[in-house]
Amino acid sequence: MKFNITIAFITMSLATVVSSCKKDFIDLAPVSNQTTATFFKSASDFQQGVNAVYDGLQSIRTYGKSSYYLMEVRSDNTDIQDRAALGGGASQLDLFTETSSNSFITDVYAGSYVTISRANAVLDHIDAAGIPDSSKKQFKGEALFLRALVYFDLVRLYGKVPLVIKTESTSEALNDKRNDVAVVYAQIEKDLQSAATLLPAAYTNANDYGRATAGSANGLLGKVYVTEKKWSDATNVLKNVNGYTLLTDYASLYTPANVINPEVLFTVRFKKGLSPSEGNNFFSDMVPFSFYFNGASYGGSNNNRPTHDIVAAYEGGDKRLIASLDTVSNSNATTQQKGNYVKKYLDPPGATADGGSSFPILRYADVLLLAAEALNEQGYSPAAGAGTAFDYLNQVRRRAGLNAKTAADLPDQNSFRDAIFAERRVELAFENNRWFDLIRYSKGLAIMQAHLLKEYGLQTPVLTANRLLYPIPQSEIDIHNDPANFPQNP
Template identity: 45%
Template sequence: MKQLTILFAAIMGLTACQKDFLDLKPLSQPNVDNFYKTANDFGNAVNGAYDALQSSNQYGGDYNTIVEARGDNILDNDPSSGSGLRYNIDRFIEPTTNSVLRDTWGSLYTGINRCNLILDKIDAVNMDATLKARYKGEAQFIRALSYFNLVRLWGKVPLVLTAGTTTEARSYTRNEVADIYAAIEKDLTAAAAGLPATYTGADVGRATSGAAKGMLGKVYVTEKKYDLAAAVLKDVVNGTTYQLLPNVGDVFLVTNKNNAELLFSVKFKKGGLLGEGHGSWFGTSIGDPVEPSLRAAYSAGDKRLPLSVMIPVPTSINAVPRKFYDELSATSDVGNDFPVLRFADVLLLYAEALNGVGYQATGDAFTALNRVRTRAGVANYTAAQLPTKEAFQTAVIRERRLELALESDRWFDLIRTGTAVDAIKVTGITMPAYRVYYPIPQSEIDVYNNKTIFPQNDGY
């Protein structure tokens, strides 16, 4: 009995301290309560923000559908797979419940939230001022890029610039497009100031001040603020950091990542089980997805034409466009980087901006446009061929299609120039005019359930 009493007492003691017994902290996952405290934490958080861009719902895959197949460069010919989820987007018949759109919307805001958390919390932490400015600039760049994609895909969207609780989020509304652009401009302007011009070693690939300026120029061109665009792009065009590679095909080689033409890429690595690769972009075994009209648009000898030709992937039944060719890893993924902004794009934007400010028969606009053409091995444009502002603008947009084919640019060009309906008609598909914006995901409409503060886009 005495022993029993001792045992009893021991067990009582074991469980007496109930607070400690029940207050178990996660042992294998850090949590928000003990994070965002040191410079190292913010380094990890910034990497985590870049990671959002890698998502298969963004540059990792879905932009191929919602920004490229939607346009007139790619035809999705597979009504069977995923019950026609992607096919429907290509054919302008996607319902508001389309999960590709829902997931892309969600992924963009996931990235924005990661940036907001960094920007909310970093000012209170003591660290090296240059590093702090860089972290902030990177977060601002990623946030601006995400909003730029959101506003072009959906128009009015909630503009969230500080991390809120899920309860606060229920009162967000759809902000005006102009306000969203203002925030993007502000972020990119600040990023251009805070980011370094270049990186070395394992930091290569982070957003640079040049990338921020180039992106800002693209935003301005989209807004038709040509004078501002020309000014900011001029810095990049005249700088020495970025240049055209002599051979256009070299820009995309997986063996030539981080080359001098690339202002900003979303980076991938195949073969890991940590999910840093992606599936073959535009890879298919059921025929050629490239629209005949794209191929027809190239003149003979254009060095860019072979980049949109499908070539077989060894050991696979799939073929992919040469531009995004990579051999499969053991885990069947590939590791192409996604060229978000490159120097050829900047030149074309610069040409467009200058022409937007005022047509000049000779000058930098023609020079910029023709630099791209020369590199492609096709004849320069002359003022005789493009005698007006309108003709020049049309030529730039056409050149953008040829140069930036499959790089998730075409659809944005079509909608910002108001030419989408006509261009889509050429492919034999009818595009209802209201579908320049995608439907707000039905799940989002349902969450707010308030037609006043959160209406659906027109037409849907």
């Protein structure tokens, strides 16, 4: 049976939407036999509704798994262990042979609109709610931020997508069209601008740590502006992202016990040991087939596996290399084996698919590199004092144990641009940034064509601009059956 992904949650009860997520800052109680029209009454109701939006980011359809296949495996950063019989849809992404029925492409699209529908349910009712203004502002800001984040992913992955900003009936949803990219970006900007004014700078209740803040919204807005090449707007926003700092130890960013820290603007949180589970399957998906760790044996799939190319991208002495990946491991207590694997999410699960590592969406290091890029694009400057492009770049490099770059190393705008591009790769490795950076730097086709040849010995497929976007899931194309307003990507 065909099922319209964009309207998947419209006819489902709110009990299903909000009853699946329990974590430190999310405490949801099941609600039976209610719809969004009857549910949203109290502050507690809206709290649960917002928590359900966060829960959408945890899904294996999105940041719980499928997103890093579309954003990292697609790039020259990672691949999968078995690109043949066991590879399936993941192999297609890795080798640029995907079809519109690819399960990962469908899952990310579907999971994204589920999350958007939850945000819309909150936003539809929040303005008229008889709850304290402080709660109303926070909940609205959170829903706007989360909706903007998901649309930012969608528009970069698929191009034109349906812009749905309210709960729709089935008949309304069937008439959705693929909106122009500029229209989608305008809504993303609007949502984030509003969220930045509504959200608090920080939370005083420890149970709220990890929720979106004004810094989350401004930081993401700056990243959106950079992606749109609105350099002046980006600079104005990013320079006002205050209250954050780089941690001294890069590796400590990824320990579950340190998930909330002064460098993280926003992260998708997971926690193991709960029932129902709020963990992830990062560990089992990424470690080698036979993996001996901390005195115990595990079996993994060795997917999202670092390529030879990313290993070679690190400069000598870069502390981020050993914190991010390893090229050897133990298959048992006494036997060492060669093979790359991601270390950033190395938290052994309490049970199957129950790891506790969180997934960083936006860190202060990213903000610094974005700010450096925006300044350089407005005009190269050799100055290296506080608040300059060189200062922002070198803050990140010094934390990694590397020498600062000077005007002698980077004497012009092009060389500085290339340095930022290279620095982003190793600083943000395996955090879903590489594919998008390849595209916005207009380097994706050439780099990936060379990567297919170098890494796999493949000269085909010949990559064209059509491969910079994923196809719209075929199920969506079929059910809309509207080539004029809902066409497939070329």
